[in-house]
Amino acid sequence: xxxxxxxxxxxxxxxxxxxxxxxxxxxxxxxxxxxxxxxxxxxxxxxxxxxxxxxxxxxxxxxxxxxxxxxxxxxxxxxxxxxxxxxxxxxxxxxxxxxxxxxxxxxxxxxxxxxxxxxxxxxxxxxxxxxxxxxxxxxxxxxxxxxxxxxxxxxxxxxxxxxxxxxxxxxxxxxxxxxxxxxxxxxxxxxxxxxxxxxxxxxxxxxxxxxxxxxxxxxxxxxxxxxxxxxxxxxxxxxxxxxxxxxxxxxxxxxxxxxxxxxxxxxxxxxxxxxxxxxxxxxxxxxxxxxxxxxxxxxxxxxxxxxxxxxxxxxxxxxxxxxxxxxxxxxxxxxxxxxxxxxxxxxxxxxxxxxxxxxxxxxxxxxxxxxxxxxxxxxxxxxxxxxxxxxxxxxxxxxxxxxxxxxxxxxxxxxxxxxxxxxxxxxxxxxxxxxxxxxxxxxxxxxxxxxxxxxxxxxxxxxxxxxxxxxxxxxxxxxxxxxxxxxxxxxxxxxxxxxxxxxxxxxxxxxxxxxx
Numbered sequence: 381x382x383x384x385x386x387x388x389x390x391x392x393x394x395x396x397x398x399x400x401x402x403x404x405x406x407x408x409x410x411x412x413x414x415x416x417x418x419x420x421x422x423x424x425x426x427x428x429x430x431x432x433x434x435x436x437x438x439x440x441x442x443x444x445x446x447x448x449x450x451x452x453x454x455x456x457x458x459x460x461x462x463x464x465x466x467x468x469x470x471x472x473x474x475x476x477x478x479x480x481x482x483x484x485x486x487x488x489x490x491x492x493x494x495x496x497x498x499x500x501x502x503x504x505x506x507x508x509x510x511x512x513x514x515x516x517x518x519x520x521x522x523x524x525x526x527x528x529x530x531x532x533x534x535x536x537x538x539x540x541x542x543x544x545x546x547x548x549x550x551x552x553x554x555x556x557x558x559x560x561x562x563x564x565x566x567x568x569x570x571x572x573x574x575x576x577x578x579x580x581x582x583x584x585x586x587x588x589x590x591x592x593x594x595x596x597x598x599x600x601x602x603x604x605x606x607x608x609x610x611x612x613x614x615x616x617x618x619x620x621x622x623x624x625x626x627x628x629x630x631x632x633x634x635x636x637x638x639x640x641x642x643x644x645x646x647x648x649x650x651x652x653x654x655x656x657x658x659x660x661x662x663x664x665x666x667x668x669x670x671x672x673x674x675x676x677x678x679x680x681x682x683x684x685x686x687x688x689x690x691x692x693x694x695x696x697x698x699x700x701x702x703x704x705x706x707x708x709x710x711x712x713x714x715x716x717x718x719x720x721x722x723x724x725x726x727x728x729x730x731x732x733x734x735x736x737x738x739x740x741x742x743x744x745x746x747x748x749x750x751x752x753x754x755x756x757x758x759x760x761x762x763x764x765x766x767x768x769x770x771x772x773x774x775x776x777x778x779x780x781x782x783x784x785x786x787x788x789x790x791x792x793x794x795x796x797x798x799x800x801x802x803x804x805x806x807x808x809x810x811x812x813x814x815x816x817x818x819x820x821x822x823x824x825x826x827x828x829x830x831x832x833x834x835x836x837x838x839x840x841x842x843x844x845x846x847x848x849x850x851x852x853x854x855x856x857x858x859x860x861x862x863x864x865x866x867x868x869x870x871x872x873x874x875x876x877x878x879x880x881x882x883x884x885x886x887x888x889x890x891x892x893x894x895x896x
Contacts, residue, residue, distance in 0.1 A: 594641015
């Protein structure tokens with residue numbers, strides 16, 4: 381979609397009657413471009429730093445295993461290995477084979493690929509939603525919102541390195557949200573397309589992409605399945621919003637694909653082997669486990685709500701609502717002003733407004749159940765998996781903020797000094813968003829220092845090890861270089877159970893490594 385398709389074609393619309401030509405629009409529209417550009421620069425700078433750090437990424441933990449397997453087995457061999465001996469995540473293995481197929485080069489560009497594709501998808505989705513609701517999307521503010529949401533996603537949590545930079549985690553937990561976003565955009569384009577062939581292709585893609593995501597990330601499959609099922613039920617014709625069953629059919633196919641993918645994953649030899657390695661524990665439906673899962677869930681949300689920077693998503697939404705939802709009484713009719721739309725029953729409207737928090741809360745509890753069953757009582761601390769419900773949480777906050785901003789703009793449009801009040805509201809929303817971004821700067825600085833310093837130390841050690849291997853040494857020294865709370869060689873005292881050390885040895889082609 382071109383920039384012209386996103387930008388409003390008529391910014392200088394007539395002001396409200398009785399304002400003497402000095403209605404609220406000129407005041408607001410002088411503030412909005414400045415606010416949008418400022419936020420784009422601030423949030424974009426943080427994300428640019430994260431993408432630039434991709435150049436300083438060096439392998440750790442699962443990187444070593446994926447690296448040597450992709451090199452020695454190839455993409456299909458790695459996929460087969462995941463299915464037969466690891467965990468059954470065949471789509472995850474395929475993407476890992478692609479990323480690690482050329483050594484470490486793929487891991488260095490993956491953060492940039494994710495950030496760019498995520499930004500484009502969010503801008504297009506926001507533009508589409510605003511137009512459907514009768515608003516006028518403006519590119520600077522849309523772009524600012526997309527970048528702010530990403531900056532919060534990447535850097536507001538407790539595992540920034542894993543969420544954006546560590547390829548095994550980004551493939552499993554960050555990339556699925558990007559894929560799901562573009563699948564949603566494809567659905568918007570195809571579900572009501574006049575050509576039957578296009579609709580069939582869109583429905584087929586829903587099942588196939590859902591199947592792939594079911595074998596890519598269990599947490600995302602749980603959250604997206606819950607959301608799709610809820611939307612599918614709401615869009616049944618008897619409830620009012622939809623005129624036919626096309627949207628519900630798409631949601632059904634999406635959920636069917638997710639279920640089929642999860643079945644393939646769960647029944648794979650690799651998943652069965654992984655479950656056999658876990659100690660015996662109570663059923664997840666037992667009273668003790670449910671109580672423990674609920675406590676884990678509270679710990680997760682205690683961590684999330686303790687980060688006030690997420691309010692930046694709400695503030696950015698207010699700015700978006702002010703920019704796109706404003707309607708002066710003198711605004712002309714035309715493409716930007718939609719005619720009467722089909723009325724929606726009040727109960728359905730209330731349900732739609734309450735759906736996002738319900739899905740986020742239930743989805744996060746499902747993630748907590750999965751983490752506890754897979755990793756035990758401490759599984760909730762694997763914050764990289766929280767991305768699956770943090771993305772819809774941030775989108776919901778932004779959406780609610782946009783509704784508040786648009787409602788405030790319409791309510792104040794014909795009142796005295798409306799321009800000053802709206803401009804002040806836009807400035808306040810922009811300042812709160814900037815403050816939330818500023819709160820992320822110390823963590824980004826620490827991440828930068830740690831990542832760059834480790835890359836220097838890793839390069840020196842890699843050069844030494846390569847030289848020793850070239851001389852025929854089969855037992856080389858290795859000094860653990862920890863980062864991001866991830867495992868390094870010698871994380872356990874039992875060398876035979878040290879899978880990281882084994883993968884490092886495979887990568888360098890030696891028999892053994894020892895602590896140096």
